Amino acid sequence: xxPRKKLTAAARRAQLIEVGRKAFAKKGYEATxxxxxxxxxxxxxxxxxxxFGGKEGLYAVIVDxxxxxxxxxxxxxxxxxxxxxxxxxxxxVFLTYVKDHPDGFAVLTHDxxxxxxxxxxxxxxxxxxxxxxxxxAVAFKQAGYDAxxxxxxxxxxxxxxxxxxxxWTDARKPPVEKVASHxxxxxxxxxxxxxxxxxxxxxxxxx
Amino acid sequence: xxPRKKLTAAARRAQLIEVGRKAFAKKGYEATxxxxxxxxxxxxxxxxxxxFGGKEGLYAVIVDxxxxxxxxxxxxxxxxxxxxxxxxxxxxVFLTYVKDHPDGFAVLTHDxxxxxxxxxxxxxxxxxxxxxxxxxAVAFKQAGYDAxxxxxxxxxxxxxxxxxxxxWTDARKPPVEKVASHxxxxxxxxxxxxxxxxxxxxxxxxx
DNA sequence: GACGTAAGTTACGCTTTAGTAAGTTACTAG
DNA sequence: CTAGTAACTTACTAAAGCGTAACTTACGTC
Numbered sequence: 001x002x003p004r005k006k007l008t009a010a011a012r013r014a015q016l017i018e019v020g021r022k023a024f025a026k027k028g029y030e031a032t033x034x035x036x037x038x039x040x041x042x043x044x045x046x047x048x049x050x051x052f053g054g055k056e057g058l059y060a061v062i063v064d065x066x067x068x069x070x071x072x073x074x075x076x077x078x079x080x081x082x083x084x085x086x087x088x089x090x091x092x093v094f095l096t097y098v099k100d101h102p103d104g105f106a107v108l109t110h111d112x113x114x115x116x117x118x119x120x121x122x123x124x125x126x127x128x129x130x131x132x133x134x135x136x137a138v139a140f141k142q143a144g145y146d147a148x149x150x151x152x153x154x155x156x157x158x159x160x161x162x163x164x165x166x167x168w169t170d171a172r173k174p175p176v177e178k179v180a181s182h183x184x185x186x187x188x189x190x191x192x193x194x195x196x197x198x199x200x201x202x203x204x205x206x207x
Numbered sequence: 208x209x210p211r212k213k214l215t216a217a218a219r220r221a222q223l224i225e226v227g228r229k230a231f232a233k234k235g236y237e238a239t240x241x242x243x244x245x246x247x248x249x250x251x252x253x254x255x256x257x258x259f260g261g262k263e264g265l266y267a268v269i270v271d272x273x274x275x276x277x278x279x280x281x282x283x284x285x286x287x288x289x290x291x292x293x294x295x296x297x298x299x300v301f302l303t304y305v306k307d308h309p310d311g312f313a314v315l316t317h318d319x320x321x322x323x324x325x326x327x328x329x330x331x332x333x334x335x336x337x338x339x340x341x342x343x344a345v346a347f348k349q350a351g352y353d354a355x356x357x358x359x360x361x362x363x364x365x366x367x368x369x370x371x372x373x374x375w376t377d378a379r380k381p382p383v384e385k386v387a388s389h390x391x392x393x394x395x396x397x398x399x400x401x402x403x404x405x406x407x408x409x410x411x412x413x414x
Numbered sequence: 415g416a417c418g419t420a421a422g423t424t425a426c427g428c429t430t431t432a433g434t435a436a437g438t439t440a441c442t443a444g
Numbered sequence: 445c446t447a448g449t450a451a452c453t454t455a456c457t458a459a460a461g462c463g464t465a466a467c468t469t470a471c472g473t474c
Contacts, residue, residue, distance in 0.1 A: 005440065005451095005452090006450080006452070007451080027321050028237070030235070030318075031320075033431060034431075035431070043451095043452075044454080045432090046433085046453075046454095047451080047453090049432090049434080050451085050452090055432070055433095083398075109329075110318055113238075122316075126374065145401065149381065149389055152380075152386055155371045156367040156390055156393055157367075158370060160363040160366045160370075161366070163332070163336075163365060163366020163369060164363050167336065173359075174356065178356075182359045183363055186360055188398055188399050189399055190397030191360070192396055192397075192400075193400070212421095213421050213422070213469085216420075219421080240460080241461075241462065242461070250422075251422065252463085253423075253424095254423090262461095
């Protein structure tokens with residue numbers, strides 16, 4: 001079979017999503033043109049419109065997929081275990097996501113179209129932080145702390161992980177497990193009582 | 208004197224910077240048009256070009272001012288005191304900045320123009336984190352910790368403060384001093400050893 | 415009150431880009 | 445081989461937006 005010239009609708013759709021993700025990841029929504037995406041997919045512009053109705057349609061699909069993915073990963077990670085385990089697993093899972101899906105992550109960090117009400121990384125993380133905050137509020141109340149301060153800690157933790165993830169994107173620094181472990185140590189023990197060698201939640205063969 | 212129709216060059220320039228900051232804060236660089244800015248300033252488009260040479264010129268001036276301001280504030284905050292005091296002061300100063308200059312902060316959070324090499328909030332914060340990381344590396348070495356892990360902690364702390372700042376923008380939650388104090392507590396003691404009532408670095412008359 | 419100049423406007427050219435209408439090509443089933 | 449159709453292209457419209465050339469108006473000054 002000589003190289004195909006026409007793809008099935010499903011295959012083309014999938015390809016456009018991939019290409020679009022790369023493009024939006026690089027320049028953000030506004031600075032990326034439909035023409036550009038079409039060219040990279042070696043296809044003409046109307047194809048994009050046939051599949052997604054327009055620029056925002058494609059963007060929406062791409063962002064939605066990433067959001068669903070991240071939410072699923074985080075939800076799974078914090079579904080069980082001790083508080084500390086949950087935090088470490090969440091950090092691990094998020095960092096792994098950033099590592100394995102750099103384009104998707106980049107798309108989320110860029111500005112969303114002005115018309116969109118949601119879809120930013122900020123809004124996603126705020127949702128996560130809010131959920132964590134509610135859990136904290138309960139725990140704080142039981143322990144005799146001021147429950148109104150819970151959101152501060154929740155957002156601090158989410159911000160911590162996120163920003164490390166962003167930094168971690170650029171340069172291939174230490175392995176994810178180590179980083180996640182350090183983050184968990186910081187959150188749990190503070191700088192004052194850092195262990196010399198943080199104990200990873202998952203034992204690895206790396207010494 | 209009846210209401211003026213013409214402003215001096217300096218006054219108009221200042222006004223355009225203010226108006227531009229608000230506009231860029233709302234929709235980001237790409238989605239904001241020069242026409243729009245001119246209209247809001249009740250002036251015609253060429254005025255903007257006279258003063259700043261173009262859209263990017265105006266944007267560059269606005270961002271530069273904000274970056275300089277933040278850098279100056281943070282530098283001052285971490286110039287002296289114990290490590291913990293420095294962290295708390297830095298958090299306090301940053302949160303205060305976010306509170307007092309919401310538009311400037313918003314501009315920094317949006318995407319920079321594609322042509323720009325720097326000017327993002329990310330790059331600014333990465334610089335800060337890198338500086339902190341170097342200080343940490345020295346301290347880690349002295350204390351017998353792995354100095355290569357220092358950047359993790361540095362970035363974690365910066366991310367912590369930043370994300371809380373972002374969250375704090377929307378809703379007027381607890382006073383800055385409290386928030387900064389909680390952040391410092393978290394960083395120093397960890398969730399495991401949180402004090403019931405964090406002691407603010409600056410004694411206030413509030414209770 | 416005339417006049418020089420800083421400040422400002424109108425009206426345009428040109429490029430980019432979102433979106434569409436109408437026609438064309440490659441694959442596939444009989 | 446032939447037809448039907450799903451996939452695709454060419455060629456366009458309309459609008460938005462950056463930037464500029466040429467002209468006008470208000471203000472201070474003698």
